[in-house]
Amino acid sequence: MWDRNTVEAKATRMRGDIVEMIATAGSGHPGGSLSAADIVATLYFGDVLRHDPANPSWPARDRFILSKGHAAPVLYSALAEAGYFGRDHLATLRKLGSILQGHPDSKKTPGVEVSTGSLGQGLSISCGLAAGLRGGELPENVTDDRTVFCLLGDGELQEGQVWEAAMFAAHENLGNLVAIVDHNGLQIDGACTEVMCLGTVADKFRAFDWNVTEVDGHDLDQVRDALLAAKAYSAGPSVVIAHTIKGKGVSFMEGEAGWHGKAPSPEQVAAALIELNVIEGSQA
Amino acid sequence: MSKKATREALGATLVELASEGVDVVAVEADLSKSTTTNKLADAYPERFFNVGIAEANMIDVAAGLAVAGKIPFTGSFAVFGVGRAYDQIRNTVCYSGLNVKLTPTHAGITVGPDGGSHQMIEDLALTRVLPGMRVLVPADFNAAKAAIRCAAETPGPFYVRLGRATLPEVYPEGVEWELGKANVLREGTDVTIVACGVMVAEALIAADILAEQCVSAEVIDAATIKPIDAETLIASAKKTGHVVTCEEHSIIGGLGSAVAEVLGENAPVPMKRVGVNDVFGTSGDPDELMEHFGLTGIHIANAAGALLRR
Numbered sequence: 001m002w003d004r005n006t007v008e009a010k011a012t013r014m015r016g017d018i019v020e021m022i023a024t025a026g027s028g029h030p031g032g033s034l035s036a037a038d039i040v041a042t043l044y045f046g047d048v049l050r051h052d053p054a055n056p057s058w059p060a061r062d063r064f065i066l067s068k069g070h071a072a073p074v075l076y077s078a079l080a081e082a083g084y085f086g087r088d089h090l091a092t093l094r095k096l097g098s099i100l101q102g103h104p105d106s107k108k109t110p111g112v113e114v115s116t117g118s119l120g121q122g123l124s125i126s127c128g129l130a131a132g133l134r135g136g137e138l139p140e141n142v143t144d145d146r147t148v149f150c151l152l153g154d155g156e157l158q159e160g161q162v163w164e165a166a167m168f169a170a171h172e173n174l175g176n177l178v179a180i181v182d183h184n185g186l187q188i189d190g191a192c193t194e195v196m197c198l199g200t201v202a203d204k205f206r207a208f209d210w211n212v213t214e215v216d217g218h219d220l221d222q223v224r225d226a227l228l229a230a231k232a233y234s235a236g237p238s239v240v241i242a243h244t245i246k247g248k249g250v251s252f253m254e255g256e257a258g259w260h261g262k263a264p265s266p267e268q269v270a271a272a273l274i275e276l277n278v279i280e281g282s283q284a
Numbered sequence: 285m286s287k288k289a290t291r292e293a294l295g296a297t298l299v300e301l302a303s304e305g306v307d308v309v310a311v312e313a314d315l316s317k318s319t320t321t322n323k324l325a326d327a328y329p330e331r332f333f334n335v336g337i338a339e340a341n342m343i344d345v346a347a348g349l350a351v352a353g354k355i356p357f358t359g360s361f362a363v364f365g366v367g368r369a370y371d372q373i374r375n376t377v378c379y380s381g382l383n384v385k386l387t388p389t390h391a392g393i394t395v396g397p398d399g400g401s402h403q404m405i406e407d408l409a410l411t412r413v414l415p416g417m418r419v420l421v422p423a424d425f426n427a428a429k430a431a432i433r434c435a436a437e438t439p440g441p442f443y444v445r446l447g448r449a450t451l452p453e454v455y456p457e458g459v460e461w462e463l464g465k466a467n468v469l470r471e472g473t474d475v476t477i478v479a480c481g482v483m484v485a486e487a488l489i490a491a492d493i494l495a496e497q498c499v500s501a502e503v504i505d506a507a508t509i510k511p512i513d514a515e516t517l518i519a520s521a522k523k524t525g526h527v528v529t530c531e532e533h534s535i536i537g538g539l540g541s542a543v544a545e546v547l548g549e550n551a552p553v554p555m556k557r558v559g560v561n562d563v564f565g566t567s568g569d570p571d572e573l574m575e576h577f578g579l580t581g582i583h584i585a586n587a588a589g590a591l592l593r594r
Contacts, residue, residue: 063351105379105380106380107380107381113351114347114348114351114376114380114382115375115376115379115380116376117375118371118372118375118376120340121340121344121371121372121375121376124340124341124343124344124345124347124348124372125344125345125347125348125351125376126348127341127344127345127348128311128344128345128346128347128348128349128350128351128352128356129348129349129351129352130348131333131345131348131349131352132309132348132349132350132351132352132353132354133352135330136352136353160340161338161340161341161344161372164335164336164338164340164341165341165344165345167336167338168335168336168338168341168345172333
């Protein structure tokens with residue numbers, strides 16, 4: 001059942017995790033993890049994604065593919081919060097022997113469906129997955145509305161392969177595919193408009209015959225409504241373009257391209273956690 | 285016996301596997317008539333996906349289908365289906381250890397008139413370096429059917445090298461692929477010729493030429509390039525003391541390199557690699573190109589003779 005306060009609390013806790021994990025690791029990508037926190041929290045804790053942490057390979061589950069794999073910390077925090085593995089693992093991010101690699105690794109991390117990290121590939125993988133699930137047989141007597149959710153970055157849309165996948169999804173009428181664009185407007189080298197202008201993302205997807213919705217990616221009600229409507233839409237692929245703020249929730253990171261891939265100092269972690277009203281060291 | 289190309293085994297074997305209830309699917313990039321995946325499309329349209337001219341998408345759609353439990357085989361030409369989509373093969377298929385079978389066709393210089401842009405002679409180097417990848421190079425149509433069947437039945441990523449040129453029959457119909465096993469096709473005592481693919485028939489011709497010169501050549505079809513059959517190679521090298529490798533591929537990174545890696549560490553003997561000598565291909569008829577690049581039986585025999593006189 002949907003409880004707005006619970007999802008909001010999860011998102012805040014995940015933001016604290018992200019800041020602490022990356023600081024402990026000494027490297028990582030806070031900006032794009034924080035911008036996606038509300039989206040991922042809504043998926044996992046807002047009764048959108050059908051999943052069972054006790055049974056990661058449950059055949060009837062929906063699938064989540066993090067195409068923007070550098071935002072791994074937001075996924076790891078959600079998976080730990082959901083119970084796929086213990087929260088004690090979060091402090092091992094990027095360390096030798098950890099189940100939590102710098103980018104998602106399906107061979108090492110329970111709940112990660114496929115390895116990602118090389119940008120532009122997740123939507124193609126999601127297309128194949130959606131096509132493969134369609135018409136499949138489920139052991140239980142559940143309605144087969146299994147949906148593949150794929151979270152992309154906006155800078156990632158510069159990869160040509162994304163549009164190969166966009167064509168394929170429409171051509172194959174993949175009604176069980178929902179893409180989500182974390183549209184925070186920034187990439188490593190600066191603003192997307194300056195590095196390589198994306199134009200109007202919604203228009204581009206409409207031109208590829210997708211069902212398009214735009215939301216405020218930090219308004220949990222809007223995000224949830226759009227995701228559920230997209231899941232219910234079966235005539236073809238849907239995309240939810242979530243307008244977000246890079247670094248959202250940590251004021252000195254917000255809107256700063258420099259926080260794309262940089263670890264905060266201990267002082268910055270303390271300031272961030274006070275702002276988030278999360279107790280330091282809570283990740284353990 | 286009718287001469288057939290190894291590419292013709294792709295569609296034929298996929299249809300057989302589908303009819304047996306094996307959950308194979310094909311993902312093609314607009315070359316279904318050339319690769320023969322159109323055979324599967326005709327017989328089982330629901331098992332066929334054409335992504336259009338989009339090789340990167342082809343590999344990752346196959347990856348997604350594998351995650352969904354299917355056994356996907358990918359099409360296109362080797363130069364695109366391996367070369368253009370290499371990051372997808374490395375980072376998604378192999379890094380995730382997915383059950384994807386790379387079966388593009390038109391590998392090697394025997395593609396012919398299309399020229400160097402379309403003649404993939406780096407594919408063995410690119411694929412065998414990837415952790416978890418198995419690399420098979422069938423020598424004829426019957427071996428190609430066996431290789432495709434082996435790939436379908438064995439979990440994990442595979443690359444099966446398939447070609448456009450028609451080839452003489454080396455193996456009988458119904459032959460089975462022994463994964464990781466090299467086949468000693470002819471026993472000899474003076475020199476070992478290790479070949480794969482198109483070059484196996486040429487190696488047998490070379491052995492005949494050498495026999496006329498009273499040189500006893502052992503001919504080995506390496507067949508599985510990865511995992512390579514070190515045991516068979518070491519035993520033969522110790523027996524003959526001389527090894528010639530031959531491949532329709534760059535002499536860098538392919539069969540010759542793989543054999544040198546094994547023998548260098550275990551049974552160092554004088555060696556000569558016959559292959560495309562660090563140049564790109566060029567337009568011409570396949571037979572002309574085999575001669576042009578020095579890949580025919582007489583060239584292999586001459587290389588063996590020079591090695592024995594060294």
